[in-house]
Amino acid sequence: MTLRKAPTPPMGWNSWDSYGTTVTEAEVLANAEFMAEHLLRHGWDTIVVDIDWADPTARAHGYNQSAPLVIDEYGRVQPDPVRFPSAAGGEGFAPLAARLHELGLKFGIHIMRGIPRIAVERDLPILGAGVTASAVADPANACEWNPHYVGLDHSAPGAAAYYHSLADQYAMWGVDFLKADDLLWPYQAAEIEALSTAIETAHREIALSLSPGRDLSAAHLEHLRQHATMWRICDDLWDRWDGVEANFARLARWAPFAGPEGWPDADMLPLGRIGIRAERGEPREDALTLAERRSLVTLWVMARSPLMIGGDLPTSAPETIALFTNDDVLEILRDSAGNRELLRERDLVVWAASRGDTRWVAVFNTADEAREVPFDKRSVGLGPTPAAVVDLWAGAPVAVEVVHEQSDAARGVAPGSSVVRLALEPHGCVLLRARGHA
Incomplete structure (x- = not known):
């Protein structure tokens, strides 16, 4: 098929700001059902399960060393069947994706670049490659903040086959959106190209979002447009005004390049009920004032950044939800130019x-x-x-x-x-x- 290019900036919900590494299937469905009932008609249509959905020991506020990730015989991570009961019996995310599709929504997942350490330690075979995980792994190019993965050596025969096996599985599950992490800081050109190529050959259109965007230079613009649907231009944004204010300058640099060829992404909207089991802070309605929330949404819309809500939709305050249903404001996101x-x-x-x-x-x-x-x-x-x-x-x-x-x-x-x-x-x-x- 093809890497999905979006004619307008993607709009959806992501579990990270509320649930960190620990979101459950029930919580995903609760947010999906709320979106389908209250937000879909305003253009919000994507639900994304963020990081560590394969870790049965996942906890709030950090990552576990030597986590016993659930993987298949080819070293590909699988949903933890305790948190995602419909994944039992090798079903993966297919049942959950099917339920979201019934609601009229798209389904997305977070992935890390590279291959799980546990697959390398077990030296599992790479599907269709005739080699094992240790032959394609690049431990020297490991993620500095997530201990579960190492990079791939793209000069090694079989490295590309691993990403192709992932893309084929995601397509079989019914995944519509991939948030791929640890690709932009430092800039991992070979990994980006390999992942994009794998998606291009999968039997489903899949949008590709790249993260995180710390110190991202517009010198990469054409490469990003060629290989991604959207890309982050900042590190993680939380509910503090200084983080919002820092994005004024970033968006001023990147907004002139936003369009169907690719969307610069100012990160999620940390608005509503967040921190329930997240990386930072305790459960709270976000710490921004209503004026600051409006400024955040307005800036993102005027710059035509993708919009991904971070707050738990069913438990967020009505005045926060109202920020997402103003069609006159959202018209700018979908149908403006010269921003x-x-x-x-x-x-x-x-x-x-x-x-x-x-x-x-x-x-x-x-x-x-x-x-x-x-x-x-x-x-x-x-x-x-x-x-x-x-x-x-x-x-x-x-x-x-x-x-x-x-x-x-x-x-x-x-x-x-x-x-x-x-x-x-x-x-x-x-x-x-x-x-x-x-």
């Missing part, structure tokens, strides 16, 4: 996007204090005349006035200008839309 940062001066950041005669502008206040700002509509791309402007989060028109005096001259607003006056909360934003000739 870019227009202005960054001290604590003020402005982004713009357009489609035909529709224009969107997001104004962010990164300061710790509230502020009120008058904007000449022309300076933010909304046009020169008093055409209608709507605040998409408030769902209400924004007053447009014509300035006749010099009172705002010090703020760059000349007499005769059409002005919108914006009240910005600390770390907050206003998301504006103007339609028609202005």
Whole structure:
């Protein structure tokens, strides 16, 4: 088949922020059923089981050394049948994927690059290769933070066959989305190419997401577009404003390259009920303010980053879920162009996007204090005349006035200008839309 390219940024839910390495089948299904009932009609359609689904000893807050991963006779990890009962009897993820497909959803899993150490220690055969795991392993290129895997030596006969055996199994299970980890820091070009090639030959379209994106350079852009659906541009994001703020600069660099050829990914939305059994922190409704949550979603949408919710959907607060169901906001993600940062001066950041005669502008206040700002509509791309402007989060028109005096001259607003006056909360934003000739 082929590596799936997405015409619009993927949207879904991932278990990591809530459940870390320990998510169960029941918890996955609860989130899938919530998505199908409440979010699918708004474009959210993918459920991803994150890391260590093969570890029967998985725990919150870290990884287990020498974990007894569940593997088959060819060294391929299998779902732990205690946490995923439908996987018993060698069924793998096929029954769970089938259930999600019945709900109208796509099914995704997390994988690590390379081959499990336990497969190398047992020197298991590689399916269809005539060699064993020790012959294709590269222990010198091991993951520095997950102890379960080592790299593959892609100069060794049989290394490619291992990835082909994985892709064939995932296709047989009905997997639609792979989040492949430990590939971008450092940049593992040979592993990326081998995994992408294996997916290309599998009998199912599968989207490929690459992680993590620490220090990722746009020098890799064409390689990424050739071999992936989406790729991370940062390390893991959690519910702290400093992490969100750091992504303003990253997204300003990467947003001009976002499109169906590939989607730069600013990481998951750590919003809602998180930390239930996760890597960082205790169970909590995320620590961001409502203004900060809106700024996060707005920035991701304006940059057309993929959206993967991290909070446990059934137990997250209604005001958080409401952030994911605003179709006027999500329209920007799916159907805008020219998405870019227009202005960054001290604590003020402005982004713009357009489609035909529709224009969107997001104004962010990164300061710790509230502020009120008058904007000449022309300076933010909304046009020169008093055409209608709507605040998409408030769902209400924004007053447009014509300035006749010099009172705002010090703020760059000349007499005769059409002005919108914006009240910005600390770390907050206003998301504006103007339609028609202005």
